[in-house]
Amino acid sequence: MHPDFMLTDEVVFLNHGSFGACPRPVFEVYQAWQREAERQPVAFFQRRYDGLMDEARGHLADYVGADVDSLAFVVNATEGLNAVAWSLPWAEGDEILTSEHEYGALELTWQAIGRRYGTRLVRQPIPLPLSSPQAFVDALWRGVTPRTRAIFLSHITSPTALIFPVAEVCRRARQEGLWTIIDGAHALGQIPLDLRALGADFYSGNAHKWLCAPKGSAFLYVRPEWHDLIRPLAVSWGCRPNSTFAQRMQWQGTRDIAAYLSVPAAIAYQRDHDWEAVRGACHALACQVHARIGALTGLAPLSPAQRDYFVQMVALPLPPCDPVILKARLLDEYRVEIPITQYTTADGQTRHLVRASFQAYNAQADVDALVEGLTKLL
Ligand SMILES: Cc1ncc(COP(=O)(O)O)c(C=O)c1O
Structure with missing residues (x-):
């Protein structure tokens, strides 16, 4: 965990996207x-x-x-x-x-x-x-x-x-x-x-x-x-x-x-801590998720793995599943806090996705925990 962020280390936190997280000096x-x-x-x-x-x-x-x-x-x-x-x-x-x-x-x-x-x-x-x-x-x-x-x-x-x-x-x-x-x-x-x-x-x-x-x-x-x-x-x-x-x-x-x-x-704070390098490292983790979850589900991604399409947050389609149970089991059994998102197409079909966010406090082990949990649960 990055020393400036106040997040608990009891969970693998892959949901910066919902509410953000504020580093201590800014707080x-x-x-x-x-x-x-x-x-x-x-x-x-x-x-x-x-x-x-x-x-x-x-x-x-x-x-x-x-x-x-x-x-x-x-x-x-x-x-x-x-x-x-x-x-x-x-x-x-x-x-x-x-x-x-x-x-x-x-x-x-x-x-x-x-x-x-x-x-x-x-x-x-x-x-x-x-x-x-x-x-x-x-x-x-x-x-x-x-x-x-x-x-x-x-x-x-x-x-x-x-x-x-x-x-x-x-x-x-x-x-x-x-x-x-x-x-x-x-x-x-x-x-x-x-x-x-x-x-x-x-x-x-x-x-x-x-x-x-x-x-x-x-x-x-x-x-x-x-x-x-x-x-x-x-x-x-x-x-x-x-x-x-x-x-x-x-x-x-x-x-x-x-x-x-x-x-x-x-x-x-971001200027003084070379956030462009942080974004680059986060994007690399997001690209890994793009490749590894894509390989796991065999489902086509929503975009190529390039910075034109996503930077620190990436969503991958899931096969048919109960999104509430999947999210709860990722947290309860693998300590992974991550949203399962959904959208409904104009012709009424609901699609589920797993959305991973990466910020300065995330690391390779977090990607591994997510992929391990999804491999077992899916
Ligand atoms: C695309 C988008 N718009 C708006 C919001 C709402 O943000 P807030 O609750 O800070 O108004 C969110 C929150 O996640 C969002 O993802």
Whole structure:
């Protein structure tokens, strides 16, 4: 186990992807900010708040290639994407085009939007294994109709851990006047982000997953031309008549902002610990899982084993099995904490996968434990 991470060594931890894990030096910065707020709450929230938030946002803006006025802290990607979904002016019959690989909670968001505004979520099949960005865009565009208003896609998917070619999608969507709403929950810290170049209209990502910041740190990016449209979910003092996007988002009532203020420390921690080398080592472990579980099941992988398609997290299809029992037995009998994910294809078939995440604290023995457990259990 890596000395900076506080994870128990009682389990083989292969699920960084769900909630992240924060190294001790960053966690100490987080706790120091919490103590600072308690020392003089009125000074902290009334006099220092905007300066501290602006400074932390500036660090994050540099890291993700955005201008600071287009960026806001939110608690998590769910909140950021909900702020967009509930702010946009939908009309009855509008279609939101998406893939079959999206995060279930956000599908629920779009269903709720549908019940409220009469929009429809269109889940477009994506042929697997993934090949070129062009093939992806062509497949997605088969779902575009005259009613399509927006495209909602993950940058890195939850059940299948695939990197989607969102830059190409955003480029074509822009030409055709469609909004792009990108769920970047898994991207920050795993793949380089340059939001200006990427061209998404709306992008929300978590710092608490792969950037290893404390839990409850995420951001929402909105392209300047849409700033006026977006409101936070909680309207508070930030939302005065002439407030900017950043001002509206920045004050949503009294909150614990210590996680936001620790994001610069998380960025510095990865920079100072040669995280590019860590990512490379993690990718090598993910490639091993790709090869060894593929050989074990004989099932075709979802993509080639290349960094264009996955970095530190990889998902492999499983043969028919009871996912709840498999997950429980991996933990109980082999001490392996790993998610068994699933997605349902547009024609109603449910597919199960095992999704392995690798972070600085993982090693060869963890791959061996997973492969051993799956070999026996499958
Ligand atoms: C693709 C994707 N989007 C959104 C989320 C939600 O993240 P959060 O709970 O931090 O909002 C997740 C969580 O795993 C995810 O995998």
